[in-house]
Amino acid sequence: MKDLRTFRCFCLLLLLTISCSTSKKNSRENIASPLPSELYNTIASLDRAMFDAFNNRDFIVLQSFLSEELEFYHDLGGITNYSQNIEAFKKAFTSDRKLRRALVAGSMEVYPIKDFGAVQTGVHRFYVTEKGQQEKLSSEAKFVNLWQSRNGVWKITRIISYGHRENLE
Numbered sequence: 001m002k003d004l005r006t007f008r009c010f011c012l013l014l015l016l017t018i019s020c021s022t023s024k025k026n027s028r029e030n031i032a033s034p035l036p037s038e039l040y041n042t043i044a045s046l047d048r049a050m051f052d053a054f055n056n057r058d059f060i061v062l063q064s065f066l067s068e069e070l071e072f073y074h075d076l077g078g079i080t081n082y083s084q085n086i087e088a089f090k091k092a093f094t095s096d097r098k099l100r101r102a103l104v105a106g107s108m109e110v111y112p113i114k115d116f117g118a119v120q121t122g123v124h125r126f127y128v129t130e131k132g133q134q135e136k137l138s139s140e141a142k143f144v145n146l147w148q149s150r151n152g153v154w155k156i157t158r159i160i161s162y163g164h165r166e167n168l169e
Contacts, residue, residue, distance in 0.1 A: 040110040043120050043147060046154050047108070051101045057093040067148060067155040075141075075162040096131040099138075117148040139166045 046065065053061035063086060070082040080088070092099065101124055108122035121144050128138040146158035 039112055039118055042154070043110045043118055044108065046147065047103065047120065051103070055100045059089060059093055062089060065156055067157040069157050070159070072159045073161070076164050098129040100127045100135065101125070102127065117146070117154065120145040120147060139164055
């Protein structure tokens with residue numbers, strides 16, 4: 001009889017533990033989760049498309065991802081707005097010096113921002129190819145992108161780029 005009571009108590013405790021951990025996990029996932037979700041996949045797809053345009057110097061496509069309200073905060077370069085960034089991209093895309101951006105695998109996290117869009121964080125690396133030279137790793141930085149969704153159209157309104165490590169090779 002005592003063994004049966006002990007067994008029942010053990011089973012009850014086990015069920016309570018499983019129930020509590022499941023409800024905590026579900027409530028955490030509803031708040032924000034870096035795990036892949038529909039939102040994560042959307043932002044990952046936008047990130048890939050935007051930087052495919054950057055890497056291929058496709059100015060028109062790249063521009064379509066940037067809000068005219070863009071503010072770019074760069075720890076080494078200061079603060080720039082939409083117009084300044086558009087001019088910088090135009091200049092960079094006509095230069096003999098080619099830049100390529102690569103997202104560090106596993107570094108990206110995405111969280112919803114209620115009634116606005118999403119915040120994306122991660123680490124990316126930039127590679128440079130000088131005329132007549134081999135491509136080499138140039139820098140690595142952390143970033144925060146604030147994505148806004150208006151009528152199903154996603155654009156970046158804020159970029160924060162920080163923690164730069166330059167000339168890594």
